[in-house]
Amino acid sequence: MNYxxxxxxxxxxxxEPNTANTxxxxxxxxxxxxxxxxxxxxxANALKLAYPTVLALLGExxxxxxxxxxxxxxxxxxxxxxxxxxxxxxxxxxxxxxxxYPYLSDVAQLDWAMHQAHYADDxxxxxxxxxxxxxxxxxxxxxxLHPALQIIESKxxxxxxxAMHHGGAKPQDLYRGECVLVWRDQYQIIDAAPAAFFLxxxxxxxxxxxxxxxAAVDAGxxxxxxLSLLLEQQLIIALA
Amino acid sequence: MNNKSILLASAMVAVLAAAxxxxxxxxxxxxxxxxxxxxxxxxxxxxxxxxxxxAGASMDPKEWKYVAKGTCTEMKGMLKAM
Amino acid sequence: xxxxxxxxxxxxxxxxxxxxxxxDQPPVAWWEVHSENYFGGGAPIAALEKIRANYPISLHGVAxxxxxxxxxxxxxxxLKTLVDRIEPAAVSEHLAWNRLNQHAYADLLPVPRLxxxxxxxxxxxxxxxxxxxxxxxxxxVSSYIQxxxxxxxxxEVLAQLVAQxxxxxxxxxxxxxxxxxxxxxxxxxxxxxxxxxxxxxxHIAGFELFDGVAIDTHGAAPTPAVWQLLDVVIQQTxxxxxxxxxxxxxxxxxxxxxxxxxxxxxxAAIWQGAKP
Numbered sequence: 076m077n078y079x080x081x082x083x084x085x086x087x088x089x090x091e092p093n094t095a096n097t098x099x100x101x102x103x104x105x106x107x108x109x110x111x112x113x114x115x116x117x118x119a120n121a122l123k124l125a126y127p128t129v130l131a132l133l134g135e136x137x138x139x140x141x142x143x144x145x146x147x148x149x150x151x152x153x154x155x156x157x158x159x160x161x162x163x164x165x166x167x168x169x170x171x172x173x174x175x176y177p178y179l180s181d182v183a184q185l186d187w188a189m190h191q192a193h194y195a196d197d198x199x200x201x202x203x204x205x206x207x208x209x210x211x212x213x214x215x216x217x218x219x220l221h222p223a224l225q226i227i228e229s230k231x232x233x234x235x236x237x238a239m240h241h242g243g244a245k246p247q248d249l250y251r252g253e254c255v256l257v258w259r260d261q262y263q264i265i266d267a268a269p270a271a272f273f274l275x276x277x278x279x280x281x282x283x284x285x286x287x288x289x290a291a292v293d294a295g296x297x298x299x300x301x302l303s304l305l306l307e308q309q310l311i312i313a314l315a
Numbered sequence: 316m317n318n319k320s321i322l323l324a325s326a327m328v329a330v331l332a333a334a335x336x337x338x339x340x341x342x343x344x345x346x347x348x349x350x351x352x353x354x355x356x357x358x359x360x361x362x363x364x365x366x367x368x369x370a371g372a373s374m375d376p377k378e379w380k381y382v383a384k385g386t387c388t389e390m391k392g393m394l395k396a397m
Numbered sequence: 398x399x400x401x402x403x404x405x406x407x408x409x410x411x412x413x414x415x416x417x418x419x420x421d422q423p424p425v426a427w428w429e430v431h432s433e434n435y436f437g438g439g440a441p442i443a444a445l446e447k448i449r450a451n452y453p454i455s456l457h458g459v460a461x462x463x464x465x466x467x468x469x470x471x472x473x474x475x476l477k478t479l480v481d482r483i484e485p486a487a488v489s490e491h492l493a494w495n496r497l498n499q500h501a502y503a504d505l506l507p508v509p510r511l512x513x514x515x516x517x518x519x520x521x522x523x524x525x526x527x528x529x530x531x532x533x534x535x536x537x538v539s540s541y542i543q544x545x546x547x548x549x550x551x552x553e554v555l556a557q558l559v560a561q562x563x564x565x566x567x568x569x570x571x572x573x574x575x576x577x578x579x580x581x582x583x584x585x586x587x588x589x590x591x592x593x594x595x596x597x598x599x600h601i602a603g604f605e606l607f608d609g610v611a612i613d614t615h616g617a618a619p620t621p622a623v624w625q626l627l628d629v630v631i632q633q634t635x636x637x638x639x640x641x642x643x644x645x646x647x648x649x650x651x652x653x654x655x656x657x658x659x660x661x662x663x664x665a666a667i668w669q670g671a672k673p
Contacts, residue, residue, distance in 0.1 A: 077511055078511050085544075099543070100542070103543050107542060113504045124353060124356045132387040153472075153501055154472075154496055154501040155436060157436065157437075190353075194441070203336070286319070286323065297325055306333040355435075356434070357431045357459055
């Protein structure tokens with residue numbers, strides 16, 4: 076057996092605990108459990124750190140049992156544990172024991188967006204002065220936004236549920252949807268028109284096209300506060 | 316002015332107003348972030364150990380664990396029957 | 398030069414203590430962090446940059462998986478960005494693998510010491526060192542299994558890698574004791590094969606026993622066997638960076654500082670007594 080064959084056999088010994096394996100010395104085969112458990116527990120622990128709101132909603136025992144099923148059924152694609160769990164919201168949406176909590180999958184999406192935003196690459200935001208210099212051609216500019224910026228739209232009050240676990244009160248009405256703008260370590264509930272505006276910018280449409288996308292949702296759309304937010308929070312990183 | 320011109324004018328006013336303001340102190344914004352630095356998940360992967368002390372035990376998930384004891388119990392009465 | 402770390406004890410820096418280290422600047426000669434926790438931007442690396450302003454930093458990777466079927470190019474780029482920003486005194490990784498065919502395993506898996514292991518690893522280490530434009534240190538890992546019919550000791554593989562790539566080593570004496578308990582390896586035989594001149598850093602930590610298996614949790618104080626092996630090693634090396642790691646049951650910083658001061662005094666006493 077050569078090196079790469081042995082790696083393949085080791086991976087098989089992790090994934091298929093009940094099949095015979097010739098690569099591992101018989102005297103130490105029982106200890107493969109240690110690796111299986113290390114991997115599962117390392118991943119489950121990473122999920123706890125990435126999904127604090129889901130963890131608080133379900134409680135430790137439920138969350139860990141669910142994490143176990145998730146890690147068994149979903150392969151990791153990165154060994155960096157900060158990237159662990161990118162499919163948990165989808166998993167929760169179809170996992171039988173979480174069907175009693177229909178808002179949970181969307182809350183997981185928000186947790187993941189906040190997690191991603193926390194670790195997103197650093198970029199220096201453009202100063203408003205640079206944008207002001209281009210005032211004449213503003214309409215045709217494309218604004219490149221910070222990679223931490225994301226939008227999560229839900230028919231559930233996901234930001235309120237998130238806030239409830241960060242010192243806020245519980246939502247008054249579970250059936251009032253919320254659209255959430257997420258950036259580095261911050262979020263804001265936004266209306267549908269600004270959401271359409273931001274989404275259009277993210278899709279690299281021109282500023283004019285993005286303004287019209289906002290106005291198409293709400294004829295009274297005023298872009299001033301949305302643009303001020305982008306500039307104040309240094310979320311515009313380049314112009315094209 | 317048509318709607319497009321109004322939108323563009325409003326955008327321009329916002330940009331010019333922001334440009335007229337003193338730049339946000341980047342350091343102040345950074346300081347705020349320190350309070351929210353998360354625990355690094357990769358400490359777990361160091362030197363082949365797991366963060367929980369059950370590394371050698373076999374684990375089987377049991378159905379009874381799927382009883383939520385977290386804060387979702389507070390929302391129970393608010394969910395309409397489906 | 399393999400590292401520019403101070404030739405004395407250092408401490409593993411973990412998230413519960415980061416705030417206190419920034420604010421109180423405790424008297425620690427150098428800190429070691431896990432590189433991957435500082436990949437990307439935002440608060441983590443901003444905090445590390447603040448700490449770097451006051452201390453030498455050792456960047457210790459846990460997830461590159463040097464022995465994997467392929468290297469992860471994103472991982473390498475993120476590490477390079479981190480190295481460029483932090484200007485660390487040392488960069489290190491493990492003699493381990495963690496990915497095969499797009500499937501990652503979040504642990505330090507031992508490399509099979511079979512035909513091809515030296516070629517596989519030395520090619521990767523050369524690539525990483527070229528990319529980072531600096532030498533890296535490779536650490537021996539604690540193992541729970543052995544592959545059948547292995548043809549090298551772990552120390553023989555490490556010695557070959559040093560010879561072929563110019564990399565340095567981290568010698569984790571705790572890992573040798575863990576592998577001794579679990580697999581019956583002889584730590585002193587391993588030591589005999591290691592090129593001690595290329596050891597740029599020593600690690601010590603504590604393991605915990607679960608059902609007779611020594612699990613390298615870094616969750617306890619080092620055992621007497623670990624201290625004994627440490628003494629043998631540092632008598633031979635002379636003054637060298639020695640890291641105390643603690644990852645589980647992490648005590649308060651002032652308590653950890655006592656362990657650190659004890660280690661520092663212990664090493665200094667040995668180096669004073671040892672003949673040059």
